[in-house]
Amino acid sequence: MLEDYLRNKLQSQPLLVMTHLVAGYPSLEDNWRMLEAMRDAGVALVELQFPFSEPIADGPVFVRANQLALQQGMNGERYFDFMRRAAREFEFPLLYMGYYNPVFRLGGQRFCDALKDAGGRGYIIADLPPELAVDLDVKAREAGLDPIHLMTPANSEARLREIAVNAAGFVYCVARKGVTGRQTALGLDVTDYLDRCRKATGLPIGLGFGIRTTEDLRQLKGHADIAIIGTACLEIWEQEGEQAYRDYLHALQKAAGRN
Amino acid sequence: MSMKKFEELFQFEPGREGFYGEYGGAYIPEILHETLAELTRAFENARRDPAFWREYAELMGSYSCRPTPITRCDNLSRQYDIDIFLKREDLNHTGAHKANNVLGQGLLVRRMGKKRVIAETGAGQHGVATATMAAKLGFECTIYMGAVDVERQRPNVFWMEQLGAQVVAVEDGTRTLKDAINAAMRDWCASMADTHYVLGTVCGPHPFPLMVTYFQSIIGREARDQMLRIQGRLPDRVYACVGGGSNASGIFAGFLDDKVELVGVEAGGLGLDTHQHAARIAGHDACAGVAQGYRTYFIQDAEGQMRETHSISAGLDYIGVGPILAWLHDSGRIRFAAATDQEVIQAFKTLVRQEGIIPALESSHAIAQVLKEAPAMPRGTTVLINLSGRGDKDIFTIAEALADERWLEFLRRKVAAAG
Numbered sequence: 001m002l003e004d005y006l007r008n009k010l011q012s013q014p015l016l017v018m019t020h021l022v023a024g025y026p027s028l029e030d031n032w033r034m035l036e037a038m039r040d041a042g043v044a045l046v047e048l049q050f051p052f053s054e055p056i057a058d059g060p061v062f063v064r065a066n067q068l069a070l071q072q073g074m075n076g077e078r079y080f081d082f083m084r085r086a087a088r089e090f091e092f093p094l095l096y097m098g099y100y101n102p103v104f105r106l107g108g109q110r111f112c113d114a115l116k117d118a119g120g121r122g123y124i125i126a127d128l129p130p131e132l133a134v135d136l137d138v139k140a141r142e143a144g145l146d147p148i149h150l151m152t153p154a155n156s157e158a159r160l161r162e163i164a165v166n167a168a169g170f171v172y173c174v175a176r177k178g179v180t181g182r183q184t185a186l187g188l189d190v191t192d193y194l195d196r197c198r199k200a201t202g203l204p205i206g207l208g209f210g211i212r213t214t215e216d217l218r219q220l221k222g223h224a225d226i227a228i229i230g231t232a233c234l235e236i237w238e239q240e241g242e243q244a245y246r247d248y249l250h251a252l253q254k255a256a257g258r259n
Numbered sequence: 260m261s262m263k264k265f266e267e268l269f270q271f272e273p274g275r276e277g278f279y280g281e282y283g284g285a286y287i288p289e290i291l292h293e294t295l296a297e298l299t300r301a302f303e304n305a306r307r308d309p310a311f312w313r314e315y316a317e318l319m320g321s322y323s324c325r326p327t328p329i330t331r332c333d334n335l336s337r338q339y340d341i342d343i344f345l346k347r348e349d350l351n352h353t354g355a356h357k358a359n360n361v362l363g364q365g366l367l368v369r370r371m372g373k374k375r376v377i378a379e380t381g382a383g384q385h386g387v388a389t390a391t392m393a394a395k396l397g398f399e400c401t402i403y404m405g406a407v408d409v410e411r412q413r414p415n416v417f418w419m420e421q422l423g424a425q426v427v428a429v430e431d432g433t434r435t436l437k438d439a440i441n442a443a444m445r446d447w448c449a450s451m452a453d454t455h456y457v458l459g460t461v462c463g464p465h466p467f468p469l470m471v472t473y474f475q476s477i478i479g480r481e482a483r484d485q486m487l488r489i490q491g492r493l494p495d496r497v498y499a500c501v502g503g504g505s506n507a508s509g510i511f512a513g514f515l516d517d518k519v520e521l522v523g524v525e526a527g528g529l530g531l532d533t534h535q536h537a538a539r540i541a542g543h544d545a546c547a548g549v550a551q552g553y554r555t556y557f558i559q560d561a562e563g564q565m566r567e568t569h570s571i572s573a574g575l576d577y578i579g580v581g582p583i584l585a586w587l588h589d590s591g592r593i594r595f596a597a598a599t600d601q602e603v604i605q606a607f608k609t610l611v612r613q614e615g616i617i618p619a620l621e622s623s624h625a626i627a628q629v630l631k632e633a634p635a636m637p638r639g640t641t642v643l644i645n646l647s648g649r650g651d652k653d654i655f656t657i658a659e660a661l662a663d664e665r666w667l668e669f670l671r672r673k674v675a676a677a678g
Contacts, residue, residue, distance in 0.1 A: 178449030
């Protein structure tokens with residue numbers, strides 16, 4: 001399972017790097033080159049976002065990427081084909097990331113079967129709270145998939161414990177209020193928050209939303225197990241190109257390693 | 260009066276809070292969990308406090324002309340040999356039923372001690388109503404509006420800005436109402452500590468569908484009493500247009516327990532066979548889905564991506580429908596129908612000429628459906644239509660649809676003078 005894989009990795013590296021891409025944006029060919037760069041840098045885990053027309057938890061960069069990916073014809077069949085090819089080629093585990101409606105339309109069982117068949121290892125669904133995810137999570141576990149749940153700094157202690165009940169693999173801790181993209185100032189409040197999350201779950205802990213600099217990663221060591229970088233990667237790909245993207249991933253991975 | 264079925268809306272089975280059958284719920288990013296829980300508690304406390312409704316009713320009376328009257332359409336009634344009545348929500352402050360919801364939520368915001376409000380708006384009616392409420396009750400105000408709608412509805416943008424609101428043109432997606440809702444949700448995900456999202460209709464995550472229905476139920480409560488007083492009996496049928504469904508929910512709420520047929524009229528656009536409409540239920544073109552925080556019928560493709568909708572009236576041009584209405588449809592309590600753009604323009608002209616009332620294009624959908632069905636109604640049938648808003652705001656759209664040459668000439672002169 002994902003948790004064992006992560007624990008194993010964490011023995012040789014204090015902080016793992018998880019990256020993200022929006023499937024179909026800028027194109028599946030570009031996505032493939034992103035995955036190659038992630039492999040070459042030593043990324044531990046990758047989320048493939050399935051685009052949705054109403055991405056309420058995403059900031060402007062991903063909103064646009066979701067929209068353009070759909071306009072360019074991204075759909076379920078292409079998504080799972082791409083995941084299948086990627087799962088064969090790359091060693092890092094792949095996660096489905098997206099919104100609930102495409103999962104709901106496909107049906108929970110068919111979604112889990114399709115994800116498993118494509119070589120995916122779990123899912124992160126941005127608008128499905130744990131109490132509404134129970135049926136899907138049961139099907140996922142039966143299929144050997146890990147439902148990843150999200151904790152946030154707005155949650156009470158009681159709610160954090162509720163979220164932990166059905167979580168598997170690791171817990172995705174949202175670093176701050178708001179949507180994806182905007183820079184997060186890492187300070188004492190974030191480390192306190194991560195400590196609160198640790199008390200609620202024994203799973204490895206990932207921190208995402210607004211994580212972008214090597215300095216961020218250095219600060220997270222000893223507090224989080226996984227640094228999750230999304231928007232910053234896509235911005236560099238768009239603005240500075242492939243080589244800069246590769247350099248950036250290497251720098252992140254280096255910052256996450258032992259000093 | 261009995262409000263049994265209405266009260267039942269507030270009862271949930273354990274673990275099914277906010278669900279009406281399969282519809283509703285709160286499908287939200289986790290960051291909003293505690294905020295919606297806080298709102299639900301504040302709403303429940305307010306609802307149990309008789310002083311709150313009294314304060315609300317007083318405010319609606321002194322600021323928004325409530326109770327709004329019921330007007331008998333004498334000429335149309337004579338023509339069809341039936342009794343047609345209008346519930347005059349067009350006489351509210353800012354010209355539509357939207358005031359009922361925003362002032363209710365405004366009082367709730369004051370109880371919660373928040374200092375800023377945000378809202379989405381399509382045509383701009385809900386945005387203007389929210390901006391007036393914010394000005395009156397002293398809140399900061401940001402309104403999200405699709406960039407396409409900002410272009411189409413400049414007069415409303417002008418008024419919102421005059422009222423002190425910041426209007427943000429949303430450039431995402433189809434750049435219309437649904438995208439404005441997404442943008443407001445995103446703002447709220449960051450700002451919820453001091454900000455309340457004044458959702459404009461009976462959609463979105465729990466408790467919004469219930470809370471907005473509750474405030475809008477003032478329409479139905481009044482209308483039922485008024486009908487008994489004026490006509491000595493309840494109407495046989497009640498008609499209301501349905502976009503998200505707030506005016507329909509409000510008037511239907513007064514008649515849920517009665518032997519009264521409830522008819523929701525959706526936007527038939529260019530026709531139900533064209534896909535250029537917003538008739539989620541009557542058009543058989545939508546299916547169950549989850550978006551914008553709730554589960555309902557959405558107009559979407561096979562994989563769950565939302566499709567574009569069309570209506571001559573911006574207020575009905577929306578992908579989803581209130582979950583309570585979806586449930587009342589499935590259980591057979593509400594019948595849904597659709598009126599096309601063309602039928603709506605005809606109905607608009609009929610009401611203006613025959614009754615001297617200028618209805619909003621949204622409300623004209625309900626009128627169009629009554630005019631379609633009237634010839635087949637038994638003699639003496641009593642019909643009540645919710646006239647949800649006034650049509651002044653639609654002057655540009657209607658003048659264009661009627662190809663009024665003198666109006667176009669007026670616009671040209673204005674443009675030249677401003678040039």
